Amino acid sequence: MGDTLAGWGVVERWADMRLCASELAANAVLHGAPPGRDFAVRLVRESGRVLIEVRDSGPGLPVIQCTSPEASAGRGLWLVKEVADEFGVLDEAVGKTVWAVFGVGTGR
Template structure:
């Protein structure tokens, strides 16, 4: 059984400025919950997943959502959009200007996954937390 201690959710428009807003929302939520260990990694993962939703996931004119869940021994961050297709972790060349976001997310988080929803998908990460 999973014990959810708290959760917060917010929606953001498909706009570049929403990436920073989602990162701030995640950071503020984690700070409110007293989560300090790996705070920077969690914020970075929220930011990368939000950027992926803005650039590749959410259709024009649609929003994406971020949901943070504080469980007994972990924090889960979910980004949901309604766009088609599933994100793929790439092995990008070192000199490539982009394409390493999901690789970075997978490396930083304790768990990473993507759920294919009836409409769109949810990309999520989890971090062990005391």
């Protein structure tokens, strides 16, 4: 991901994008991809923004949890919602796509 962003000339918000991509991918592995199936990550550079999508083929839609301060898990989607400029879920015919958008400079 870092090489792709660098190739696009995107240097700002790199840590935020990496955090969100990591959280969405981890959720796909832990909760979304049934055994024997993969998930896909897609980055899209558009004018003034970067879109991160993670698609899996598992059933159900993710839910943002309100966890206690003592909890050791359950904050991933909440972090994505707080860090990204936009966040959402698309219910697909098979599985779902969870996405996050980040506003960035115009770059190259």
